[in-house]
Amino acid sequence: MDTVRQIRFIWKPIVFLLCLVPAVLVITDLNGITGTLGANPVEAMLDRFGNWAIRFIMIALAVTPLRKLTGWNWLARFRRMLGLFTFFYVLMHFLVWLMLDRGLYFSALDEVLPAVVEDLTERTFITLGFAALLLLTAMAITSTAGMRRRMGRSWQKLHYSAYAVGLLGVWHYWWQVKKGPDDAIYYAAIFAVLMGLRIFWYWQKRQKRLHKKSPA
Amino acid sequence: MLIKRPADILPSEITSKDNYLNRRDFIRAGSIAGGLAMAGPALSAVVPDQRRAKLADIRSSEFSTDETMNSYEDVTSYNNYWEFGAGKFDPAENSGDFDPLPWKITVDGHAEKTGTFDFDEFIKPYDLEERIYRMRCVEAWSMVIPWVGISLADIVKHYKPTSKAKYVAFQALHDPTRMPGQRNTRLLDWPYREGLTIAEATNPLAILAVGVYGEALPNPNGAPIRLVTPWKYGFKGIKGIVRMSFVEKKPHSSWQRAQPSEYGFYANVNPEVDHPRWSQATERRIGGSVFAPRIPTQMFNGYSEQVAHLYDGINLRRNY
Numbered sequence: 024m025d026t027v028r029q030i031r032f033i034w035k036p037i038v039f040l041l042c043l044v045p046a047v048l049v050i051t052d053l054n055g056i057t058g059t060l061g062a063n064p065v066e067a068m069l070d071r072f073g074n075w076a077i078r079f080i081m082i083a084l085a086v087t088p089l090r091k092l093t094g095w096n097w098l099a100r101f102r103r104m105l106g107l108f109t110f111f112y113v114l115m116h117f118l119v120w121l122m123l124d125r126g127l128y129f130s131a132l133d134e135v136l137p138a139v140v141e142d143l144t145e146r147t148f149i150t151l152g153f154a155a156l157l158l159l160t161a162m163a164i165t166s167t168a169g170m171r172r173r174m175g176r177s178w179q180k181l182h183y184s185a186y187a188v189g190l191l192g193v194w195h196y197w198w199q200v201k202k203g204p205d206d207a208i209y210y211a212a213i214f215a216v217l218m219g220l221r222i223f224w225y226w227q228k229r230q231k232r233l234h235k236k237s238p239a
Numbered sequence: 240m241l242i243k244r245p246a247d248i249l250p251s252e253i254t255s256k257d258n259y260l261n262r263r264d265f266i267r268a269g270s271i272a273g274g275l276a277m278a279g280p281a282l283s284a285v286v287p288d289q290r291r292a293k294l295a296d297i298r299s300s301e302f303s304t305d306e307t308m309n310s311y312e313d314v315t316s317y318n319n320y321w322e323f324g325a326g327k328f329d330p331a332e333n334s335g336d337f338d339p340l341p342w343k344i345t346v347d348g349h350a351e352k353t354g355t356f357d358f359d360e361f362i363k364p365y366d367l368e369e370r371i372y373r374m375r376c377v378e379a380w381s382m383v384i385p386w387v388g389i390s391l392a393d394i395v396k397h398y399k400p401t402s403k404a405k406y407v408a409f410q411a412l413h414d415p416t417r418m419p420g421q422r423n424t425r426l427l428d429w430p431y432r433e434g435l436t437i438a439e440a441t442n443p444l445a446i447l448a449v450g451v452y453g454e455a456l457p458n459p460n461g462a463p464i465r466l467v468t469p470w471k472y473g474f475k476g477i478k479g480i481v482r483m484s485f486v487e488k489k490p491h492s493s494w495q496r497a498q499p500s501e502y503g504f505y506a507n508v509n510p511e512v513d514h515p516r517w518s519q520a521t522e523r524r525i526g527g528s529v530f531a532p533r534i535p536t537q538m539f540n541g542y543s544e545q546v547a548h549l550y551d552g553i554n555l556r557r558n559y
Contacts, residue, residue, distance in 0.1 A: 053529070061328060062309075062317035062525045063380060124523075126532045138518065146516055198516065205325070 030100050038101055042108045045075045046115065065123045072116035073196070079109040080192045081213050084185060088220045103166055106185065110159040113192075117156050148198035155191035158184040186221075189214050249299050249369045251308065251385035251452050292455045294367055294387050302444060302545070303371035309382040309526045311452050317525060318459040319376065320478055321426050322411070322418040333419050334458035339479070342463050348408075348485035351399035358463050362449055364397060365389040369453070370446055372469035374476075375508045375540045379533075380523045386467050387450030392441040400437065400485040407440040408490030409433045409466060410482035427493055433466065433477040434490030434504070436549075444469055444545050447480070470542040472506045503559035507550065508540035512559050 049071050051057040053064055060067035083105040090098040122128035125142075127135045142149045162182055165171070171178045193214050197207040320330035323337075342358040367387055375381045395407065413430035415421040421429045439445065448467045449456050456462045461478025468475050474494050484490075494502035501515050510520045521533040539546050550558075 062313040064529050123529050129530050130532055148516060
């Protein structure tokens with residue numbers, strides 16, 4: 024089997040299942056099979072999905088720098104799956120908030136909606152998180168090969184919003200904690216390194232181009 | 240030989256069947272955990288048996304609510320006690336080795352009687368009372384907890400504060416060797432400090448708690464003695480108190496110092512004044528299913544009748 028097929032039929036399914044593990048553990052912990060979500064399961068679910076969402080943002084954003092640093096070009100074949108899992112965990116985080124915490128699942132829409140709208144518009148950190156979800160939704164919808172072909176150059180432009188999602192994710196985390204940046208500072212540092220590398224490479228490329236143009 | 244008259248049956252002893260079963264499962268889980276050294280948050284929350292000492296001669300109180308109490312497990316496994324770490328399960332997980340006794344409490348400042356007392360000596364002059372209170376955390380969740388405590392008003396009177404004493408300041412234990420959370424000096428400006436006006440401290444609702452569920456106060460809840468002011472957000476309830484000072488000026492309040500725009504000195508429960516980052520209009524009652532809706536938060540956490548007069552003429556929006 025060649026490398027492309029090996030990735031497609033062996034490694035991709037394995038990575039897919041691994042990426043699902045955190046979500047499965049939330050459900051089995053909730054039911055007391057693998058552990059417990061503690062006294063406040065709604066908060067625990069929110070935290071778990073939220074933490075995995077920001078981890079997946081970082082993992083997805085790490086693919087390209089890691090590929091360039093190591094020369095492992097096969098990493099690029101996992102980029103879309105990791106991006107879609109980022110969308111999945113952000114969406115689960117949002118749905119737990121909307122359906123269970125705000126109670127849309129069991130309360131009437133007109134009871135829940137005012138509080139939801141107030142949160143989305145007046146609590147900056149929720150606005151930021153929701154903006155990230157909207158960007159990820161647009162990226163997820165356009166993530167198929169067909170859409171990529173049809174969109175041409177604008178596809179790349181849209182998918183640069185992955186960087187905005189990273190920024191919004193860190194910011195959302197930073198502002199929601201009770202006091203100080205807490206763990207958010209680690210994600211901010213990781214994000215800074217991942218973006219710093221990109222900026223450095225971009226600058227390097229530009230320098231090279233400038234040198235080529237100038238007649239030595 | 241002194242034979243103690245059995246105290247009247249306390250409301251907390253008439254536990255609902257669900258809670259009772261929970262507790263049994265919990266205790267059983269604890270003994271298994273001891274054997275297998277498993278470290279799940281709920282399992283390690285078990286306070287070693289020798290510390291689960293029954294408290295004697297507890298009176299019941301008219302201030303107790305008849306709302307469904309949270310299970311012992313909820314009360315002792317889901318805590319904010321940053322001295323043992325900033326996570327909700329950290330206090331239960333990291334306080335297992337903490338032995339609060341011997342414990343000394345210093346009373347100083349503008350009072351006729353001052354000094355340093357052993358814990359037993361400090362609490363001996365007063366009656367123990369069970370107070371089943373709602374506890375509303377500033378993070379918008381709540382519990383119903385059967386505290387065992389002493390009227391703070393009685394304690395204050397005992398030390399005869401002078402007319403200069405306008406506030407009561409509390410200070411918690413500072414011992415990073417025994418309290419791992421304190422090794423992180425970025426968390427808070429240790430030691431934890433809190434304060435009340437004299438009027439607040441002598442309100443009949445205010446107690447210093449020394450137990451829950453008829454037993455000595457577990458470590459995650461602030462053993463051996465902590466403040467309980469049920470009309471205020473939970474963070475006012477300073478845990479592990481080692482000093483009580485009668486002071487003239489408004490005392491240091493740890494959360495107010497840490498984030499003055501978000502946490503005030505009064506910290507009264509108020510559904511109309513939102514935290515800058517979240518609404519305080521509703522709360523999640525711990526212990527319900529994931530499908531249980533949030534419940535409305537009450538002004539002064541439902542204790543207006545007892546405390547609203549303390550704040551007559553005070554702008555509660557500005558003095559949050």
